[in-house]
Amino acid sequence: MKIPGAADRIDDATFEQILEMDDDEEERDFSKSIVYDFFTQAESTFGKMDSNLQAKDLKTLSELGHFLKGSSATLGLTKVKDECEKIQHYGQKKDATGTKDLSSDDALSSLQTAIDQAKKEFKDVEKVLKRFYHDDSSPTRHQFCTPNQEIPHHDSIHLLPH
Amino acid sequence: MADPGLLRPHDQPVVVHLPQPQPRLDDADDCNGLALDLIRLTPVPTLVLDSSLSVRQVSDSFLDFSGSRVRERTIGLHVDRLFDQPNTLPSLAAAQRALRLAQDTRRPYELEDVIHPLQGRWKAWSIRVVPIFRHAKLRCLHMEVTDSTEQHRRQLELEERLSTSETFRMFVEAVKDYAIFMLDPDGNVATWNTGAQLFKGYTREEILGKHFSNFYGQEDRDDNKPGKELADALRDGHVEDEGWRYRKDGSRFWANVVITPVYRDGALIGFGKVTRDLTERRKAEEQLVAAYEESSKLKSEFLANMSHEIRTPMHGMLSALPLLLDTQLNPQQLELTKVIEESGEVLLQVINDILDYSKLASGSFSISTDIINVADIIQSVFRSFEKCSKPETVLEYHLDHRLPAAAEGDSLRYRQIVQNFMSNAVKFTETGYIRIDATLVEEDDDSYEILTQVTDAGIGVPASVTKALFTPFTQFDNSATKRYKGTGLGLSICKSLAELMGGHIGHRPNPGGRGSIFWFTAKLKKVKQLTIVGPVQEKLGAITIDTPISPFEDIRLAATGKRILLAEDNQINQKVMVKTLESLGFDKVDLANDGKEAVAMVLREVSAYNIILMDINMPVLDGVSATREIRFAGITTPIIAMTANALKGQAESYIAKGMTDYVSKPVDRKRLAAILLNCLEQDSALRPLLTR
Structure with a gap:
């Protein structure tokens, strides 16, 4: 089952597994509840990330990255997962792949970028998923904010690092 | 004291008596004749000289031997005149020296005179002089001259031989870098050199007579390796072995051992054993191998990392391109964008191939053992190609109904091979058919062997390059590279994958005329059925x-x-x-x-x-x-x-x-x-x- 507009944001096979657990293919109660739980979890995690970034608490940021990586991976939200993995590594003062050491300053600035990017990826995939679950409520209810909020859909996909 | 008058010059007529040697009962006469016979008939060339060194008597043998001399002319001659024939007699100097020394020491004196003539063979003479005194006054000198050439030659040879073997013995004894020793035919140590003592720690006294299996480890002894080595040496004339050997203190060293049976006149007298300590060399070799493996691993890791690093921005580029294509582009821009997209896809494929290849090369690639359904894989690959195939080609597939619904295998890798075959087939077939066949070729209690082949009616492969098809970085036609894009790695990766799945891979021309058949086999383990009691x-x-x-x-x-x-x-x-x-x-x-x-x-x-x-x-x-x-x-x-x-x-x-x-x-x-x-x-x- 393809998710319209998912492109490479969602890993088909993984998400399919979740969908297969739905008892009713029209209602999709189970997968919908999981996905919406994830939205809530992501929002709160991003909120914690913001405050810990202020407090420059790298260790907690890494843990938060790992935490959200786990659930986004379970849902197959590839791009969010990738960014969370970066947050996990940067928080450990490692580079994006976790191989080279970074200075605290570099780690913090990379964290800022990665968190922003993670939020963007999340927003994109959230839109796709909401459309899939026929929910048109506005995404602006989220507590966190991103600098480029009002930019149209296509442009908001930052595929290359800035 | 009775003087038989033997040595007086006027005794010459005695010779005349000889033709009729009537034995007399007279003691003196008897004695005379005997003395005379003793001198004249002795086979040892003999001279009797008086104190003035003139010849008083001479034996027949001396005359024979000195050639032309006649008794009459010889008797009375002074020694100096007698020994002036260097070719037939010893040198005068030697004769004089022997005479003088015998007189001086008043004792029998013997010397050897070796003559090396300018021409001809060398000769050796033995001169023996016995001075005879009466009342402390020199009465006469008894001189024997023998040709000792043959004896001397033998002596020389013997000395030479002795000296050679002595040299060898000293050499072997002194060698420190090799343990060289002899075993008796039963394998007991018979000789021991310095090297052996240094290597093995036993002194000569400790080890002589002990069996050489003492140098082997327990395991080798249990296997009777020492005995087998001697048997092999006897059979092959030589045996060489490398392995651990043990010193007296129990420590071990890596040894190279050569055992050679030694025969004397066809009879086995024992075995020569030469041992070298290769511990250092072995260590160096191991380090070398480790360094090589390390560097090759680093290389592969580097390749893998690089490919991975390149892949990320490539994905970005390729994801952005469809979006760009969706925007309002004029025909020229559209064409250029399509070129970028196409090239990008090829580049991504190249990078993926290199990533796979470097993993395969470094051995870090492993095949997982998930549940695999070959029919599903083939149908799914077929569908994906069906969508994008050229309208002039016909795609079909045929599945053996005996194919297992589930077996242990790596679906992803199986699919990769089928996909590679299919993409080649599609690439090289302009018109005609492409067919996938999957057949169960063999089944035993534990596994299935499945043959998958892709037949196409494309341009085919020239016979000259079929062998190189599965080697990395080969493309059978450089001009084809321009027409048909690809890395030249795909088939070599497939080969490694098929081998990892316990199978083989190959190509043969399509017997139906144009095109190729690419095939591979894979051994898939049967899924273990759960056994539940009851x-x-x-x-x-x-x-x-x-x-x-x-x-x-x-x-x-x-x-x-x-x-x-x-x-x-x-x-x-x-x-x-x-x-x-x-x-x-x-x-x-x-x-x-x-x-x-x-x-x-x-x-x-x-x-x-x-x-x-x-x-x-x-x-x-x-x-x-x-x-x-x-x-x-x-x-x-x-x-x-x-x-x-x-x-x-x-x-x-x-x-x-x-x-x-x-x-x-x-x-x-x-x-x-x-x-x-x-x-x-x-x-x-x-x-x-x-x-x-």
Whole structure:
């Protein structure tokens, strides 16, 4: 089952597994509840990330990255997962792949970028998923904010690092 | 004292008496004749000289031997005149010297005179002079001259031989870098050199007579290796071996040993044994090999890392391109964008190939053993190509109905080979057909061998290059590179993959005329059927006699009544896992939010859980520490690690830390089912032993 507009944001096979657990293919109660739980979890995690970034608490940021990586991976939200993995590594003062050491300053600035990017990826995939679950409520209810909020859909996909 | 007058000059007429040697009873006469005979008839060339060194008597043998001399002319001659014939007699100097020394010392004197003439052969003479005194006054000199050439030659040879063997003996004794020694025919040590003493630590006295198997390790001795080596040496004339040998103090060294049987006149007198200490060389070789492996591993890792690094921005580029194509582009821009897209795809393929290739080259590539359904794979590949094939080509597939619905294998890699064959076939076939065939060629108790072939009616492969088809970086036609893009790595990767799956790969021309057949075989293990005691199994067996049980059915059967503990801190993952486990038939799943909770729950009710699923990164107490505590409490329940850090080699590290198996996140349902099934099987096999 393809998710319209998912492109490479969602890993088909993984998400399919979740969908297969739905008892009713029209209602999709189970997968919908999981996905919406994830939205809530992501929002709160991003909120914690913001405050810990202020407090420059790298260790907690890494843990938060790992935490959200786990659930986004379970849902197959590839791009969010990738960014969370970066947050996990940067928080450990490692580079994006976790191989080279970074200075605290570099780690913090990379964290800022990665968190922003993670939020963007999340927003994109959230839109796709909401459309899939026929929910048109506005995404602006989220507590966190991103600098480029009002930019149209296509442009908001930052595929290359800035 | 009676003087027989033997030596007086006027005794010459005595010679006249000889023709009629009437024996007389007179003592003096008898004595005279005897003395005369003694001188004249002795076979040793003899002279009798008076004190003035003139010849008084001479033997017939001397005359014969000195050639032309006549007795009459010889008698009375002074020695100086007699020895002036260098070719037939010793030198005068030697004769004079012998005479003088005999007179001076008043004792018999003997010397050897070796003459090396300018021409002709050398000769050796032995001169013996016996001075005879009467009343302390020199009466006469008895001189014997013998040709000792032959004797002298033999003497020289003997000396030479002795000296050679002595030199050799000293040489062997002194060699320090080799242990060189002889064994007697039974293998007991017969000689011992310095090198042997240095290598092996035994002194000559300690080891002589002991059997050489003392130098071997216990295992070699148990195998009778020493005896076999002697037998081999006898049979082949020589035996060479490398291995550990032991010193007197028990330490060992890596030795190169050569044993040669030694014969004298056809009879075995023993074995020569030469041992070298190669410990240092072996160490150096090992270091060299290690360094080589390290550098080759680094190279492959570098390649893999680089490919990975390039892949990320490539993905970005390729994802952005369709968006660009969606925008308003004029025809020229559209064409250029399409060129970028196409080239980008080729580049990505190249990078993926290099990544695979470097992994294969470094040996870090492994084939997973999931459940594989060959028919599904082929149908799915077929569908994907059907969509994008040229209208002039016809695609078809044929599946053997005996193909197993489930076997152990790596679906992804199987698909990769089929896909590669298909993309080649599609690439090189402008019109005509392309067909995939999959057949079960062999089946035994443990495995299936499946042959998959892709037949096309394309341009075919020239016979001259078929051999090189599966070597890396080859493309059979450089001009083809321009027309047909590709890396030249694909088929070599397929070859490695097929070999990893226990199969082979090959190509042959399409017997139907144009085109090629690419084929590969793979050995797939049969899926182990779960054995459940009791009638349920029999009933099931009866029902499903023709339809193999799918892994999910297996797990559902096995899951009945089983209890699972899931330790996971993320609620989303908890929900999904619980649901997944329910779908696999586990209706009793308990939750722990961190490692500490998990440990407490397990300890509260020992043996309540059949399986524990353990997230690695959890707050309070992580999965590895929790596992350690559970194991420390002596609980052997299977623990399956779950983590998103899906790095190769980590599975082993978790298992080393007490976990039973490993599943990566996002959790694949089939893989999880297979692991759970495996754990339950092991558990049910162990449980009767553990519970009283």
